[in-house]
Amino acid sequence: MHPAPDGSTGPAAHPNDPRVGELAEGEILRRILARLGEASTALVGPGDDAAVIAAPDARVVVTTDTLVHGPDFRLAWSAPYDIGWKAAAVNLADVAAMGARPTGLVVALAVPPALPVSLVEGIAEGLRAACDAMAPGCSVVGGDLTASDTLTIAVTAFGSLDGRAPVLRSGARAGDTLAVSGGALGTAARGLAVLFERGVDAAGTPIPLDASRLPAADAAALAVQLRPTPPLAAGIAAARAGATAMMDISDGLALDASRIAAMSGVSVDIFSAALGPNSAWALGGGEDHGLLATFPANVQLPEEFRAIGRVLPAGGEAVRIDGRAWDGKPGWDPYRDWDERVG
Amino acid sequence: MHPAPDGSTGPAAHPNDPRVGELAEGEILRRILARLGEASTALVGPGDDAAVIAAPDARVVVTTDTLVHGPDFRLAWSAPYDIGWKAAAVNLADVAAMGARPTGLVVALAVPPALPVSLVEGIAEGLRAACDAMAPGCSVVGGDLTASDTLTIAVTAFGSLDGRAPVLRSGARAGDTLAVSGGALGTAARGLAVLFERGVDAAGTPIPLDASRLPAADAAALAVQLRPTPPLAAGIAAARAGATAMMDISDGLALDASRIAAMSGVSVDIFSAALGPNSAWALGGGEDHGLLATFPANVQLPEEFRAIGRVLPAGGEAVRIDGRAWDGKPGWDPYRDWDERVG
Structure with missing residues (x-):
């Protein structure tokens, strides 16, 4: 392990691995998409202004939860794969908590330019693995990549209630x-x-x-x-x-x-x-x-x-x-x- | 104008205005929700694990775009209201670019603890004003608040195609x-x-x-x-x-x-x-x-x-x-x- 370029310690980049700031945005997005897999569950997947996903019962469950370097994870402790996995998992949990089936994620990544591109690739691999393992049929359908001083992964997750009523926090009754x-x-x-x-x-x-x-x-x-x-x-x-x-x-x-x-x-x-x-x-x-x-x-x-x-x-x-x-x-x-x- | 607590110059906080880090998360969320208005367009609005929004034609358009302090805005130049307005506008534009009608936003805010709570309130006011002015019937239906060293606003926007086909980037034909x-x-x-x-x-x-x-x-x-x-x-x-x-x-x-x-x-x-x-x-x-x-x-x-x-x-x-x-x-x-x- 060597110091990561953000000042924390973390996994070392391969010497040939470029930094995020050294590649064009389009090339980084191509590397991300290659790791998210071809089989998007979306009606319209990544690459356009927006994605389109199915909402079979004419409703969609939406939730957003962000992981920020510092309060939510440290590169010294979490592999990029772990960060992607956890960012997906915590959002999928919120979908499940409504009684819904996860149908898709969008991911906004804000990445310091000095970090290695392999970190972004690892995050993408973790996102996909979490979906494949826990929510088959759910995948990343879109995203955003921007520069930042602080590594930040903001995920928004979608789900289908498939005709059921959402299970809210407000329905508990004495005797339950x-x-x-x-x-x-x-x-x-x-x-x-x-x-x-x-x-x-x-x-x-x-x-x-x-x-x-x-x-x-x-x-x-x-x-x-x-x-x-x-x-x-x-x-x-x-x-x-x-x-x-x-x-x-x-x-x-x-x-x-x-x-x-x-x-x-x-x-x-x-x-x-x-x-x-x-x-x-x-x-x-x-x-x-x-x-x-x-x-x-x-x-x-x-x-x-x-x-x-x-x-x-x-x-x-x-x-x-x-x-x-x-x-x-x-x-x-x-x-x-x-x-x-x-x- | 006085130096803002993030080191840039920006609007001064009122001396009685608390810092984000001085209030409990729940109190900050109450202040945000008060500014987003009562009339959420959601079937289930803010306050549960997830929101539920209508998707009348059984599809939903989704897009995400993030504003990061530094590359995307500066507190020296943008009032909090401006930041909220722009974060909504750039996402609503992506919904419109599919030929869709905006139906909701979720907002993930990552805020340095030293910034004044009035900044978060101003961002909420800008988000709401942009929706009211440009996309009546669309509102913030949920969100997330976390601490960060870098002020970051990740918005995900939703839209309805109301039965129309999405207009993609890939359909242009010679002669058009x-x-x-x-x-x-x-x-x-x-x-x-x-x-x-x-x-x-x-x-x-x-x-x-x-x-x-x-x-x-x-x-x-x-x-x-x-x-x-x-x-x-x-x-x-x-x-x-x-x-x-x-x-x-x-x-x-x-x-x-x-x-x-x-x-x-x-x-x-x-x-x-x-x-x-x-x-x-x-x-x-x-x-x-x-x-x-x-x-x-x-x-x-x-x-x-x-x-x-x-x-x-x-x-x-x-x-x-x-x-x-x-x-x-x-x-x-x-x-x-x-x-x-x-x-």
Whole structure:
């Protein structure tokens, strides 16, 4: 590993690999498109002023989420492939959280001219791999490339409800079962802690970390942090089963549950026993990208979901743990929690 | 005017105006939403994991374009309102260039924590004003806010073709009439030149410019550069009239015409007399955001369009001026043309 041209450490460019600023925009776009694959799912794909995608039931689900170098990732820690994968995954999770099927992405890349073109190629490969693995039939249908001092990947994702009603955050009712889908909550936060504990030098600056030298559980948590795999099919299953509310768990279970509570006019009680041995990670961590949903008590949960609590009438604390107010750290806030010095 | 916290000069914050980094994300989002208006055109508007917008003919047009502080705008030159307006306008122009009607925007804002919240509020006001003025029925339906070292506004715009076929870049045929819609070509480039000539200090650093002290033509060009008004209705009119190809003129007429030529397998001949007294600005400038379209020779041009040339078979130069190869400066390339030192 050598210092990356943005001043952080990161993967070294091959000596023959040009910098982004050395190639014409059209040549960079050709290299990106070659990695996105020929089989776009779009009616009109990349290369025109806009793309056209199918919206079979005359509605389209749209969401946008951006990854910024510094607060959201570091080149020292994430391979370009990881960055592309995660940018797709976090957006696909938001589509799934409405009960929708992902149908396409557009990607706006803002890239410092001194970065190697291979970085952009790697991001494209990660975007495509995430779609292929998690949302077959969904692909990148368009994008934008511009210069910037800060590497930024803004993705907008689209989805089809295929005739179903969207599952909102506002539909939870007292008596509902609170349930989650996806991997163990808190794992991504543990992966982030591994990076901050073992992936920094003495001054706290991010440096590359050799995952093969980590304890297995730490390595697994790191993989979840860098390449999340939200349970996209579970979102559709929840909608079909009659989920009353649903959301992507991106800012920690406690904060996200409080959002469903606020928008639904209810409170929730979480059973700590359902959260595993370290419930503090589960409640206060971020970037899980599982799905949090509520179901009427008489509904059998889809196989992807496990019950973790129940919905109660409003009153008192919006979120309780085993009936008591939770006093732990709330979830991630991009301004409160980002330290510019260490990223 | 006082130095803005990003190191450039720009509008001063009111002493009581908090910085973005001083408020919780939720409070900033509340301030943004208050300025976007209550009447979202979305089926599901801001505040959930994703929005849902109508796609009446079971297709949706999607396009994304990003404005980055430095290459695309400077706080010394653009008011926050201008930045929001332009971010909407350049995306709405791409929707119109397909022959579609804009139906919604999502906006990903990446903002340095030290910038005043009033800047974000001003961007929201500009986004809304641009939609209200140019695309009634279109509004911001969702977004994302994150911290960054570089102020970045990534907009994705949506549109409905209302049953029409999209007008692509690839449909021009020999014999077609080449036509444009929108203001005088080259005006935005002239406005940019005014900024670089009169809006910089001795070291070339951008400084605020008092438009009221400029000659009227320069002030008008500056307004076109800062707050473009693409002819959105003309895009629909062109589609209805049978345009064979169309695109947004964003990188200069010569370069953009060469793109239609390449994708259609034709060449084009532009009549310099149709471009006004300074055809070099018109051909080589950028950011006009007019529409360039081709129509069968027997079609009466929609009233918004004026003929500027004709489509010829492929062979020789893709773009000719009065029958001769054009040897001027090609259009804008974000990497080749951006000077990091002066932005």
